[in-house]
Amino acid sequence: MKSGGVKTEISRGSLNRYRIEVARIGQWLTRLPFIPIICLLPLFVFGIFGPLLYLHDPHAPNLLIAMQSPAWMAGGNWAYPLGTDQVGRDLLTRLIEGARSSLIVAIFGVLFSGLLGIFLGILAGFAGGKTDNFIMRIVDTFMAIPQIFLMLIIAAALRRAGILGLTPIIIAIAISMWVPYARMVRGETLSLKQREFVALARVTGCSSRRIMLKHIFPGVINIIVVMATTQLGGAIMAEAGMSFLGVGVQPPNTAWGLMISESNKYITSGAWWIPTFAGILITITILGSNLLGDWLRDALDPRTRQAMKKIKRN
Amino acid sequence: MENLLEVQHLVKYFPISAGGFFRRRYKSCQAVDDISFTVPKGSCFGLAGESGSGKSTLAKLLLLLEQATRGSILFEGRDVRHFRSRSDLLWYRSRLQTVFQDAGSSLSPRMRIQDIVSEPLEVHNQKQLSLSQIHARAEEVLHDVGLGANILTRYPHELSGGQKQRVAIARAIILEPAMVILDEPVSALDVSVRAQILNLLADLQEKHNLTYLIIAHDLAVLQQITTRIAVMYLGQIVEIGNTPAVFSQPTHPYTQALLAAMPVPDPRHIKRVSALSGEIGNPIDPPPGCRFHPRCPQAGAECKTRLPVLYEVSPGHEVACSLTEAGQWKS
Amino acid sequence: MNNPDKPLLSVENLKTYFYTNAGIVKAVDGVSFYVRPGEALGLAGESGCGKSITCHSILRLLPKPAGRIVSGKILFEGVDLVTQPESRMRQWRGKEISMILQDPLMALNPVYTIGNQVAESFQLDKVARKSLQQKVIDVLKSVKIPSVEERLNTYPFQFSGGMRQRTCAAIAISRYPKLLIADEPTTSLDVTIQDQFIKLLKEIQQRHHMALILVTHDLGLVAESCDRVAIMYAGRIVETGSVLRVFENPAHPYTRALMQAIPRLGQKNKRLFQIEGEPPNPANLPPGCYFHPRCHQAMEHCKQEYPPEIPIQGDGYAACWRYHKEEA
Numbered sequence: 001m002k003s004g005g006v007k008t009e010i011s012r013g014s015l016n017r018y019r020i021e022v023a024r025i026g027q028w029l030t031r032l033p034f035i036p037i038i039c040l041l042p043l044f045v046f047g048i049f050g051p052l053l054y055l056h057d058p059h060a061p062n063l064l065i066a067m068q069s070p071a072w073m074a075g076g077n078w079a080y081p082l083g084t085d086q087v088g089r090d091l092l093t094r095l096i097e098g099a100r101s102s103l104i105v106a107i108f109g110v111l112f113s114g115l116l117g118i119f120l121g122i123l124a125g126f127a128g129g130k131t132d133n134f135i136m137r138i139v140d141t142f143m144a145i146p147q148i149f150l151m152l153i154i155a156a157a158l159r160r161a162g163i164l165g166l167t168p169i170i171i172a173i174a175i176s177m178w179v180p181y182a183r184m185v186r187g188e189t190l191s192l193k194q195r196e197f198v199a200l201a202r203v204t205g206c207s208s209r210r211i212m213l214k215h216i217f218p219g220v221i222n223i224i225v226v227m228a229t230t231q232l233g234g235a236i237m238a239e240a241g242m243s244f245l246g247v248g249v250q251p252p253n254t255a256w257g258l259m260i261s262e263s264n265k266y267i268t269s270g271a272w273w274i275p276t277f278a279g280i281l282i283t284i285t286i287l288g289s290n291l292l293g294d295w296l297r298d299a300l301d302p303r304t305r306q307a308m309k310k311i312k313r314n
Numbered sequence: 315m316e317n318l319l320e321v322q323h324l325v326k327y328f329p330i331s332a333g334g335f336f337r338r339r340y341k342s343c344q345a346v347d348d349i350s351f352t353v354p355k356g357s358c359f360g361l362a363g364e365s366g367s368g369k370s371t372l373a374k375l376l377l378l379l380e381q382a383t384r385g386s387i388l389f390e391g392r393d394v395r396h397f398r399s400r401s402d403l404l405w406y407r408s409r410l411q412t413v414f415q416d417a418g419s420s421l422s423p424r425m426r427i428q429d430i431v432s433e434p435l436e437v438h439n440q441k442q443l444s445l446s447q448i449h450a451r452a453e454e455v456l457h458d459v460g461l462g463a464n465i466l467t468r469y470p471h472e473l474s475g476g477q478k479q480r481v482a483i484a485r486a487i488i489l490e491p492a493m494v495i496l497d498e499p500v501s502a503l504d505v506s507v508r509a510q511i512l513n514l515l516a517d518l519q520e521k522h523n524l525t526y527l528i529i530a531h532d533l534a535v536l537q538q539i540t541t542r543i544a545v546m547y548l549g550q551i552v553e554i555g556n557t558p559a560v561f562s563q564p565t566h567p568y569t570q571a572l573l574a575a576m577p578v579p580d581p582r583h584i585k586r587v588s589a590l591s592g593e594i595g596n597p598i599d600p601p602p603g604c605r606f607h608p609r610c611p612q613a614g615a616e617c618k619t620r621l622p623v624l625y626e627v628s629p630g631h632e633v634a635c636s637l638t639e640a641g642q643w644k645s
Numbered sequence: 646m647n648n649p650d651k652p653l654l655s656v657e658n659l660k661t662y663f664y665t666n667a668g669i670v671k672a673v674d675g676v677s678f679y680v681r682p683g684e685a686l687g688l689a690g691e692s693g694c695g696k697s698i699t700c701h702s703i704l705r706l707l708p709k710p711a712g713r714i715v716s717g718k719i720l721f722e723g724v725d726l727v728t729q730p731e732s733r734m735r736q737w738r739g740k741e742i743s744m745i746l747q748d749p750l751m752a753l754n755p756v757y758t759i760g761n762q763v764a765e766s767f768q769l770d771k772v773a774r775k776s777l778q779q780k781v782i783d784v785l786k787s788v789k790i791p792s793v794e795e796r797l798n799t800y801p802f803q804f805s806g807g808m809r810q811r812t813c814a815a816i817a818i819s820r821y822p823k824l825l826i827a828d829e830p831t832t833s834l835d836v837t838i839q840d841q842f843i844k845l846l847k848e849i850q851q852r853h854h855m856a857l858i859l860v861t862h863d864l865g866l867v868a869e870s871c872d873r874v875a876i877m878y879a880g881r882i883v884e885t886g887s888v889l890r891v892f893e894n895p896a897h898p899y900t901r902a903l904m905q906a907i908p909r910l911g912q913k914n915k916r917l918f919q920i921e922g923e924p925p926n927p928a929n930l931p932p933g934c935y936f937h938p939r940c941h942q943a944m945e946h947c948k949q950e951y952p953p954e955i956p957i958q959g960d961g962y963a964a965c966w967r968y969h970k971e972e973a
Contacts, residue, residue, distance in 0.1 A: 196420040203377050204434045204485075205407035214433075218424035364835035365806075474923045475692075504691040505862055509906040509919035516916070531836060534908040538917065561910070575840035577865025579907055581888045585869070589840045593805050 033295040039288025042281055043236075046096040047103030055090055056080075058097040059252050062088035067271045083273045086263060094254055095277060101255040102236050102285075105166055109173030109235040110228050116174060117181025118217075118224060124182070125189025126212050135182070142179050148241055150176040155247040169248050173235050181227060188220045222300040230293035233286030240282055256282050317388075318493055318525050319353040319376070324385035326371055330598055343598045345371040347549035349385075353493070353542075358519065358526040360540030360557065362533055362572070366594050367546040369529045373497050376527070377412055378403070390492065408438050411486040415498035417478035421470040427481055428452055428466040434489045455484045458521070459514060476507040480514070487518060493525040500535060512539055533576055537561050545569045548595050548605040551624065555631030565633040567610045604636070612637055652679035652720075653856050654703070654742075654824055659717035661695075661702045664710070670928050672698040674880040675717075677954070680824065685850060685857040687867035687888065690877035691924050696860045699877075700826045704744060705734050721824070739766060743822040747829040749809035753801040759785075759812055760797030766819045780819075788815045789845060807838035811845065818849055824856045825849075831866065843870050864907060868892055873961070876900050879925050879935040882954075886961025896963035898940045934966070942967060 046053065066088040069076040076083060082091040124135040142150075151172040158168035192198060193216070201211050240257025242248035249255040251262075256278040263274040328343040346368040353359040361369045374380040376387060378394065387394045389406060397403050411434070414420040421430055431452040435443065443451070453463050459480040470478055479499065486494050499515065500508040516539060519526060530536050536543055537557060544554040545568065553566040564570045571590045592609040595601055601608050607617040617636055624632040661673040673695040680686045688696045701707055703719055705726065719726040721742065726734065746752045754762060763781045772780060778797075785793045788811040801809055810830060817825060827846065831839040847870055850857045859871055867874050868888060875885040876897065884897035895901040905918040922939040925931060931938055937947040946966050954962040955969055 196414050196416065197422040199379055200412070200414060200420045200482075200485075201422070201433070202379065203407065203412050205404050205437045206433070207437075210437070214425070215422050218422075221424075364837060476923050504924060505864075506691060506903060506906060506920040507923060509908070509917040510921075512908070512917055513919055532908070534910045537910060538908045538913055571837060573910065575837045576910060577839075577843075577863055577869050579864040579868045579892065579904065579909065581868045581892050583868070589844050590837045591841075593807060594835060594838070 033292065036288045036292035036295060039284045040292065043099055043103055043106070043285045043288075046099030050096050050100045053096050054093045056093050058089060058093045058254070060089065064088065067266075067274075069271075070273050082277055083271075085259075085274045086266065086271070091274065091277060094259060095256070095281060098254045098256045098259055098278065099281075101166060101249050101253060102239060102257075105169050105173065105239040105249075105255070106232050106235040108166075108170045109177065109238070110231050112170065112174035113177040113231070113235075114181055114224060114228050117178035118185050118220065120178070121182040121185025122189050122212050122216055122220070125186040126193060126208065126216060132186075136186075139179055139182055142176070147176050148238075151238055151242055152245060152247055155242055159247060166249065169239055169242055172242065173238050177231060177234065177238070180231070181224065184223055184227060185220050188223055189216055192216050192219045226293050226297040226300065229289050229296055231289075233289035236282060236285055236289075316355055317352045318355040318390060319527070320386075320388040321352070321376070322350050322386045322388070324349045324372070324375060324387065325383045326368075326375055326380060327383045341598050344549050344600055345597055346375065346382075347600075349546075349549075349551055351544055351551065351554060353525060353527060355492070355525055356523065357541045358528060358539055360536040360543040361527065361529045361546060362531065362536055362543060363546035364531055364572075364594055366548055366597050368549040368597070369546050370497060371549075372546075373412070373495050373527075373529055376495060377410070378406070404438060408434075408440075408489050409492045410495065411489065411491040411493075412495040412497065413479070413482045413486050413499055416502050417475065417482045418470065418502075420482055421478060423470055425469075426466070427456075427468055427470070427473075430470070430481060431455060431485045431488060434485060438489055452484075452488065455488045456481070458487070458518070459484045460510075475503050476510060479503060479511055483511075483514070483518070487522060487524070490522060491524070493527065495527045495529070497529045498531070499528065501530065501532060508535070515539065533561075533573060545572065548600050549597055550605060551634065552606065553631075553633045554624065555628075559628065559631045563628075563631070565627055565631075565638055566606075566635050567612050567637075568606050571609075571611075604634075651681075653682045653684075653722065654858075655679040655718075655720040656699070656703070657718040657720065659699065659702060659719060660715040661698055661707065661712060662715045663712050668928055671880055671930070672712075672927060673702060676877070676880070676882050678875045678882060678885055680856045680858060682823065682856055683850075683854045684873065685847075685859060685871040687871035687874040688858055688860045688877060689862065689864055689867050689874055691862055693879075693924055693927060694877040695880040695927075696877050697828055700744065700828050700858065700860055703826065704738055704742060705729075705731075706738075739769065739817075739822065740820045741822055742824045742826065743817040743820070744826045744828060745810070745813050745817050745830045747832055749806065749813045749833070750801065752813050753809060755801055758798050758800055759804070762801075763812065763815055763819065766816050770820060784815045784819050785812070787818075787849070788812070789841075790815075805838075806834050807842060810834060810842055814842075814846065814849070818853065818855070821853055822855065824858070826858045826860070828860045829862070830859075831861075831863075839866075846870070864892075864903065876903075879930055880927060881935065881951075881964065883936065883965070884957075884961065884963045886957060890958065890960045894958075896957045896968065897936075897965050898942050898967075899936045900963075902939075902941075934964075 065080070065084050066086055068080055068084040070083040071078045071081045080090045080092070082095070085091055085094060120135050124132045154172040154175055155168045158171060198211060198215055201215050239248055239255060240260065243255050243257035244261035246261070249258050251258070259278040260275045266272065266274050267276070324346055325348055326346040328345055329340045330343050331340060349372060361372065363369045371380065375382045382395060389410065394406055397406060428449060432448045435448045435451060439448070453466065456463070456466070461477060461480050461484070465473065465477065470481070473481065496515070500511050503511060512535065515526070518524060528536065528540060540557050542555070543557045543560050544551045545560070545566065546552065547568050553560060553564070553569045560569065561573070564573050574585055575589065590609050595605055595608065603619045604610070604613070604617045604622055607613040610617065614636065622634045622636045624634045625638055626632050627638050656679070657677050659673055659676045660671070663670040663672055676695070676699055678686065688699065690696050702714055703726065707713065714727050717727065721737070726737070760781055763785060764777055767777055767780050781797065782793050790796060790808060790811055804812065830846070831842055834842060843866060846857065849855065859866065861867060871888050873886065874888050874891050875882045876891070876899065877883070878899050884891060884895065884900045891900060892904065895904055902918070902920045906920055908917060920939055925935060933948040933950055934940070934943070934952050937943040940947065944966060952964045952966045952969065954964050956962050957968065
């Protein structure tokens with residue numbers, strides 16, 4: 001069967017194939033959104049490569065150089081580029097260390113809350129009836145409780161029970177942030193359920209489980225990815241809030257939120273740099289995640305996707 | 315010739331909420347109202363009708379996508395409506411497949427063509443084939459419908475309308491079913507592509523010993539490929555018979571009107587029958603007596619009160635109209 | 646381009662392109678035709694051939710900024726619509742040239758009653774309040790909507806598809822336009838309702854001496870309701886002429902193939918004649934004649950250069966090298 005159109009001839013030779021691949025990757029790279037990526041770089045680069053980037057020991061206090069100003073101001077020096085905190089630890093190194101906790105909490109918090117939300121959402125949407133009602137009443141209950149309140153209680157209770165480290169924070173985030181996923185996924189599932197390809201799958205003999213996994217789930221991935229990137233910022237904010245209130249990351253480990261809570265009294269009394277840089281990093285990270293979410297939504301929406309990619313040739 | 319499919323007095327009423335504040339009142343949408351017909355093995359059975367005729371609902375009932383209210387569906391002699399066990403249902407699914415009207419929405423948008431076509435085999439795998447064997451079979455079937463292996467890794471939105479419909483057909487026949495239900499297989503396609511698909515369907519029927527049940531509103535298409543045809547109006551069969559007989563001697567006034575209303579690509583053709591008046595009736599509130607009487611140019615006094623039953627006007631050709639010779643009333 | 650005795654509408658070499666991030670889509674690429682007063686022209690072709698875009702171009706209803714009329718003229722009663730400012734176009738739309746769209750459910754506003762929507766078009770002509778209701782009733786009666794007085798306060802969703810389309814027709818003809826463009830008006834209707842609607846359209850056309858452009862993919866509709874026909878393929882007109890001539894003696898291979906490939910009532914063939922391949926992607930058109938990859942009679946020259954419009958028997962033209970004198 002012929003289809004109209006001139007076929008592009010791929011020239012022989014692996015060198016040419018290599019060139020085409022490089023060109024294709026290059027083209028793809030130019031379409032990426034730079035601003036969100038730059039905003040998210042600190043979180044990811046610092047979080048992943050942390051210990052390799054330390055300028056000094058993030059834990060050793062050195063009261064001799066405590067509260068030293070950032071390098072470009074009077075009294076600063078470039079060995080401690082962003083200054084030192086109230087016990088003489090290099091601020092930049094502390095920020096790098098803090099990124100790691102924030103990253104772990106954000107990634108796992110989003111992952112677990114997402115999985116829980118998706119599972120309940122697809123189940124509610126697909127099964128309908130009593131299951132749907134039951135799950136939605138649970139959703140209503142969770143929505144009635146203020147999120148920060150819920151997170152505090154869970155994190156505090158888990159710490160009391162002896163669970164250490166970042167786990168209480170992650171669990172607290174997972175339990176309090178799954179609801180938006182569930183509602184969105186349920187809505188999308190309800191609309192996908194009506195589509196003809198689901199009917200066709202049923203006629204083929206597919207079990208409900210197979211339909212949910214292979215037909216419905218791929219259809220909701222797009223919106224989940226968009227929501228997850230935005231929730232990344234939300235998770236960081238949640239962690240910052242919890243650390244600020246004392247149930248999050250515990251000293252001597254640090255996270256950006258904790259750095260702010262420990263030192264926010266210094267904002268007016270001169271050593272403003274200690275809480276400020278942490279605050280800036282949190283802000284641009286949340287901004288970056290929101291912008292990335294927006295871009296992904298446009299990139300993955302099939303209608304706008306056509307405008308962003310070349311028209312495929314038959 | 316043995317009958318592959320036997321439908322007897324099939325009925326489907328949908329309860330429709332008709333308002334009421336304290337006590338909900340329900341009306342019923344009589345989508346399919348006492349349908350009986352048989353499809354012999356190897357034949358091509360056509361269902362003609364417009365919207366509200368119930369032909370799509372009938373397809374859903376046969377595919378067990380909806381539960382019938384009453385009646386029986388016998389497939390290869392077995393009563394399909396009362397299947398309960400999963401293995402029985404799976405047997406039925408492997409013997410009866412379907413192709414929907416709009417291939418664009420009936421193919422899973424996020425699955426590759428290879429997976430779409432292989433899926434029935436993966437679900438039913440009676441011969442315990444390995445995945446690579448399944449994929450090889452998918453490629454074979456795609457070749458059968460005129461598509462090359464180059465589309466295996468593509469997604470549905472990358473294909474043209476004709477190609478998508480071919481993929482849908484490939485998926486339907488990969489299990490070598492006994493029967494395929496085709497719901498408006500070509501109406502969503504471009505005119506120049508329709509002939510390709512119709513010829514393909516005819517070829518496949520011969521090659522794979524298939525039996526077809528084709529639902530369409532385009533009578534020219536039905537005349538081209540069906541061997542037996544039933545005309546439906548508001549949930550009932552008004553005329554049924556072998557295709558040549560029905561087209562050469564349309565007896566029911568609705569069949570005559572339907573044939574006369576079809577646009578003919580011949581400028582010298584003059585329509586002898588004037589257009590039907592009125593709107594197609596509402597299945598929620600069907601007219602009493604013969605459902606076609608409000609629009610029928612030949613309606614008599616009795617047509618308004620008594621429902622005509624199918625009466626044989628010549629061997630194999632039945633019509634439900636009081637005006638046929640010795641027409642019978644439903645008592 | 647034949648322009649006999651004072652056509653009402655004359656389109657000359659119209660080109661409408663869409664500028665997208667993915668490239669330029671040449672939706673309409675050099676289309677020329679004319680419509681005489683009171684005449685019915687069928688604009689026929691498959692999906693993607695550009696017939697809808699042509700109509701939207703005439704009324705200057707293209708989506709901005711992507712769609713643009715790149716070149717060509719649209720002469721309506723001698724005035725070139727392409728160069729008119731939007732304010733003048735607004736005066737013409739609905740009053741001189743009107744359009745019926747494909748899906749009446751989408752075309753009607755769901756939150757206004759039928760009476761309101763029909764009245765709206767009269768209000769543009771500043772009709773006195775008192776006579777407004779009567780005019781609405783009159784025009785709805787003229788499109789054969791039963792029990793009009795009771796129906797004035799119904800909403801579109803309460804109507805059936807056929808009645809909705811008739812309401813759209815009422816809105817379109819309420820100001821007695823000289824040209825009515827119907828863009829696939831019956832695609833969403835059942836066959837018997839389609840039959841009623843086309844007869845109604847013809848009646849209206851004859852009663853008001855209106856010119857009609859009927860856009861459709863159904864050649865049967867063209868045969869029964871149009872005087873002349875233009876067959877479009879991939880953004881260009883490949884053949885035009887009187888309906889009698891084109892249907893009995895199709896000149897262009899595409900037209901001929903289409904005529905043979907349609908299943909016809911009363912004619913059962915062992916195997917339908919089929920056209921190989923698919924209509925081309927407008928963003929990726931073949932060189933030379935756009936139909937050549939699917940044409941049984943393609944010659945070498947067809948692959949190189951797009952054929953000119955060659956007059957056929959004094960009745961329209963066909964864009965095919967086979968009819969070029971030197972090639973015969």
